Amino acid sequence: MDTIHNKPQNRFVAVLFFLFLTFSFSFSSAAQDGEKLFKQNCAVCHSTGTNKIVGPGLEGVTKRVPSEAWMMKWIRNSAEVIASGDEYGKKIFAENGNVQMLQFPQFKDEEIKAIIAYVKNPPIEVVVAPVKPVTETKKQPINPLAIIFGIVAVLIIVIAILRRLRHSLKNLQNKNEGVGTETRYSAWQDFKNWMSGHKRTVALFTIFILLGLLQAGWDSLKSIGIYTGYQPAQPIAFSHKIHAGANAINCVYCHSGAEKSKTAGIPSVNVCMNCHKGISKGPVTGTAEIAKIYDAAGWDPAKGEYNKPQKPIQWVKVHVLADFVFFSHQQHVVVGKQACANCHGDLKTMTVAKQMQPLTMAWCINCHKQTEVPGMKDNPYYESLHKKLAEKFKGQPITVDKMGGIECAKCHY
Ligand code: HEC
Numbered sequence: 001m002d003t004i005h006n007k008p009q010n011r012f013v014a015v016l017f018f019l020f021l022t023f024s025f026s027f028s029s030a031a032q033d034g035e036k037l038f039k040q041n042c043a044v045c046h047s048t049g050t051n052k053i054v055g056p057g058l059e060g061v062t063k064r065v066p067s068e069a070w071m072m073k074w075i076r077n078s079a080e081v082i083a084s085g086d087e088y089g090k091k092i093f094a095e096n097g098n099v100q101m102l103q104f105p106q107f108k109d110e111e112i113k114a115i116i117a118y119v120k121n122p123p124i125e126v127v128v129a130p131v132k133p134v135t136e137t138k139k140q141p142i143n144p145l146a147i148i149f150g151i152v153a154v155l156i157i158v159i160a161i162l163r164r165l166r167h168s169l170k171n172l173q174n175k176n177e178g179v180g181t182e183t184r185y186s187a188w189q190d191f192k193n194w195m196s197g198h199k200r201t202v203a204l205f206t207i208f209i210l211l212g213l214l215q216a217g218w219d220s221l222k223s224i225g226i227y228t229g230y231q232p233a234q235p236i237a238f239s240h241k242i243h244a245g246a247n248a249i250n251c252v253y254c255h256s257g258a259e260k261s262k263t264a265g266i267p268s269v270n271v272c273m274n275c276h277k278g279i280s281k282g283p284v285t286g287t288a289e290i291a292k293i294y295d296a297a298g299w300d301p302a303k304g305e306y307n308k309p310q311k312p313i314q315w316v317k318v319h320v321l322a323d324f325v326f327f328s329h330q331q332h333v334v335v336g337k338q339a340c341a342n343c344h345g346d347l348k349t350m351t352v353a354k355q356m357q358p359l360t361m362a363w364c365i366n367c368h369k370q371t372e373v374p375g376m377k378d379n380p381y382y383e384s385l386h387k388k389l390a391e392k393f394k395g396q397p398i399t400v401d402k403m404g405g406i407e408c409a410k411c412h413y
């Protein structure tokens, strides 16, 4: 009687399994790579549509550049292409205000090809409109791990069916030949036998799974940094809807830094006490939340005096800009005359403060390209600059980018 694992057949299943695995793995990652590479390296300056960010929108770009080979050279080192006297290169360089594109000499041919393929055929573009709050419409891509697990599950079922079939065929054959029936081992015993006979396959398989896990981990790290919709719980249930909405308290009453400094700031507990010495009860949370203010201020409402030490309230920061970026509230609120809501949404309707905008570079730059500088005309500090710009751009609206608002050094230290 032969042993239960008939080598050639098992090997066939293993090979089939691997073909499947490799195929699905490389297929899903090739399709995603171009998109990922583009978003990581190019999207700060290029859209896949027609709108310009720093560089031109790349819709239909493969039709206007001299050739795909030209594009490969350009992406690796555009300065070299321009220096070589290339006509098209010189032309777009001049058209884009002599802003030099970043260089990507590290890219392999297939990586650039993946980017080009993605640019040729991108999904419908989500344009970041600076004034309207963007709602998150990003679709979660399918995790390659999920695909692998799905395939594994299907294969286990197929193998189980094949095993059963083989077993009954074998028994039928044995019966015809007059040999006794074959003992059936448990599937687990079978699997162990198979594993010990295929150490290399098992090792390879393990490596695949580990790589998959690694990629999933890496992907989740990548999305750190963009927090549209971030809405942390706060130590006191402070409601903008009640204060700025129902009671129409001016934003700058509490965020007094917004008009005179880089940061808007969060009010100290003393500011709360200006009103809450007298207001100990709210319409929604009664006395519970306001009692926390008293606790932080060291206020004893029964005696009507401060008789305990103050403890600052540990508010959780909602907006966190990368610390290599310079941003000033005063510049935007006073000179730029930008409403708080343009960047923060309508807090008058929010019970819990929430980040409404992505705070990415493309978001800043998009607004700079569309927004005029309204406070410039009547601001003596800008008078001569404004005159010069008005002459230079002959009646065109003077948007922030025209006065240098998309120069790298304006935002990056
Ligand atoms: C720092 C901004 C920046 C980054 C990042 C950037 N580019 Fe550019 N790109 C430009 C600018 C600006 C131009 C216009 C030409 C010039 O001024 O040099 C340009 C031009 C191009 C062109 C020619 C466009 C046309 O209309 O003919 C292509 C293609 C291109 N970039 C591809 C890419 C790809 C692919 C990446 C990512 C790997 C990338 N760029 C990253 C700024 C950038």
Ligand code: HEC
Binding pocket: 234, 238, 240, 243, 244, 249, 250, 251, 252, 253, 254, 255, 266, 267, 315, 316, 317, 318, 319, 320, 340, 341, 344, 347, 348, 352, 353, 354
């Ligand atoms: C009565 C005081 C008060 C008023 C009025 C007020 N806020 Fe606030 N604001 C706070 C406090 C306290 C916090 C911190 C707790 C929180 O995030 O909800 C805060 C948080 C914020 C945040 C999130 C800050 C972060 O951590 O990133 C923004 C944005 C904001 N306020 C904007 C506004 C705007 C815009 C208005 C006017 C429509 C306004 N606030 C009116 C007290 C106030």
Ligand code: HEC
Binding pocket: 251, 252, 255, 258, 259, 262, 263, 264, 265, 266, 319, 320, 321, 327, 329, 332, 333, 338, 339, 340, 341, 342, 343, 344, 359
């Ligand atoms: C042009 C966009 C823009 C406008 C207009 C704007 N903010 Fe902000 N705000 C930001 C950004 C970006 C941050 C994150 C800053 C950081 O993390 O350094 C922020 C942070 C804040 C914070 C958190 C504390 C701080 O200062 O970092 C508060 C509070 C705030 N803004 C309130 C306001 C109020 C009130 C107004 C209107 C008077 C306003 N903002 C107008 C973009 C804006």
Ligand code: HEC
Binding pocket: 236, 237, 238, 239, 242, 243, 247, 249, 267, 268, 269, 271, 272, 273, 274, 275, 276, 279, 281, 282, 283, 284, 285, 286, 289, 290, 293
């Ligand atoms: C300019 C006056 C003013 C300031 C300053 C002020 N509040 Fe209030 N607060 C009010 C008013 C008015 C109410 C609503 C009372 C009512 O409707 O009965 C209120 C209600 C509340 C409530 C109860 C809301 C509910 O859900 O029932 C809390 C909690 C609260 N405030 C927290 C704070 C905190 C924290 C600060 C400081 C960051 C602060 N307030 C600063 C005027 C103020």
Ligand code: HEC
Binding pocket: 130, 131, 321, 325, 326, 327, 328, 331, 332, 335, 336, 337, 338, 342, 343, 359, 360, 363, 364, 365, 367, 368, 371, 372, 373, 374, 400, 403, 404, 405, 410, 411
């Ligand atoms: C809602 C539109 C809007 C958004 C969003 C915006 N800005 Fe601005 N920004 C302006 C306007 C308008 C001015 C012109 C006011 C001025 O010159 O002070 C300006 C000016 C600036 C300046 C001064 C430029 C110069 O030439 O002096 C800097 C720096 C700046 N913004 C940084 C940022 C950063 C960083 C972000 C993103 C985190 C951002 N801005 C997002 C509208 C915006």
Ligand code: HEC
Binding pocket: 044, 054, 225, 226, 321, 322, 325, 359, 360, 361, 364, 365, 368, 405, 406, 407, 408, 409, 410, 411, 412
């Ligand atoms: C109007 C402001 C502004 C200008 C101008 C600007 N940046 Fe940025 N940049 C930002 C902000 C904001 C971020 C942070 C984005 C984030 O955290 O997602 C950023 C991030 C970056 C990063 C990190 C990569 C990333 O996407 O997080 C690089 C690299 C960069 N900028 C390069 C440049 C170069 C090169 C220029 C000049 C062509 C430039 N920036 C001009 C605001 C600006």
